[in-house]
Amino acid sequence: MKTMMQWMSLVGLSLLTFDAAALDLGGLGDKLKELQVNPKLVEAAKELKGPDESEEIAIGRQIAGNLLGAAPLVKDAKLQKYVNQVGMWVASQSERPDLPWHFGVIQSNDVNAFAAPGGYIFVTLGLYRLLQNEADLAGVLGHEVGHVIRKHHLKLLQQSKLVDLGGKALSQQIGGNDKVQQLIGSGAEIVARSLDKDAEFEADRLGVVLATRAGYDAYGLPGVLQQIGHFAKDEGSVALLFKTHPLPDDRLSKLDGAMGDRFDKVKGQDAGKRFYRVK
């Protein structure tokens, strides 16, 4: 509750500095202007409740397109389809099953995974290679689904001064939606930013539960975190992950506290037999 209040006051402050048109991504602003409502009030209402779902998806789509500009998809249609099947099944267990969920494995040796608003989720090939079965994958995707359903990145965008209203972004030729690009800053830098530590711990708890609801062994995500804990802190392939997330040991100890013996009675599948291994 306290963080919520802090957030509200932050939003209140940022109201004073935002250009009135900056967040007007959909048609809502126009419609309300016709009703002769003070546009400042419209913006205030919008900032408090955040962008609507179509705006959220537009923002996520822009981020996803930029991320793919940095690292394209692994060219393995079977792998991509498989990851979407597992991901969609996990996301179906959340309170936002009807978002247009997309999952992809991107060509990078880094160990990392990314979520963009609206349901765009990516796992690096480096991380995928660490997975041992489908329950591991479900846990990792569940963590990212957790970020999306709790709108962690969207809130970060709203809170931070990432909104680039300068002419810099505009003067460049950028693909996709220029207006949205202005909102998300430069390229896909938003996915390289750290969320609040508590948001990461929360996504871990959500990931474990979503995988469990989907019928998987609950310990997929913790197992992957233990694997990642093996990496030396100065190892290049985990540099960004460790910079933007609490360290695996801290995440595991938090999960231990939250999970305790609650999962003793729920046995799940690891579906290891059909796990798709990359060549």
Next chain:
Amino acid sequence: MRTNRIGMAALLGLLLQSAAMAAESGTALKADAIRAEPFGDAKTVATLAAGDKVDILKKDGGWLQVKSVKGKGWVRMLSIRKGDTRKGAGAAAGLLGLASGRAGTGKVVATTGIRGLNEEELKAASFNEKELKLDESYAVSKADAQKFAKQGKLVARPFGYLPDAQ
């Protein structure tokens, strides 16, 4: 080049396999019971103290079968930290580093043809419409996901979200 890569992948596969088969070591993060079976209500065989060394024999859900000087049995997975007390990159990290195309130096091994993803690259990235459309083309419907789950004998079940422990 192609055969080279396949050879490399096969070699890595072997290395990883042998790493997986060798008994892994671990350290108890806190005091916890070693139980006769992987259940919370199974008989306690011995009690581990924080810092005790164990050999990890196998995994079953949230449980690890371990062997220690105090006894052999099952311990909650999250009570154990895998690997030796960390000193730089252990053998496992070295292996994983190799598997991810880096030789521990942080330098990308040129032959893998793919690279890491750092902050600067993400910042400088420009929108790739073609890749995004490809990504979107793999979308799966809820109904298809259900079919897929059924094939894997996955049964959805209710489970409440976890409160923050602190």
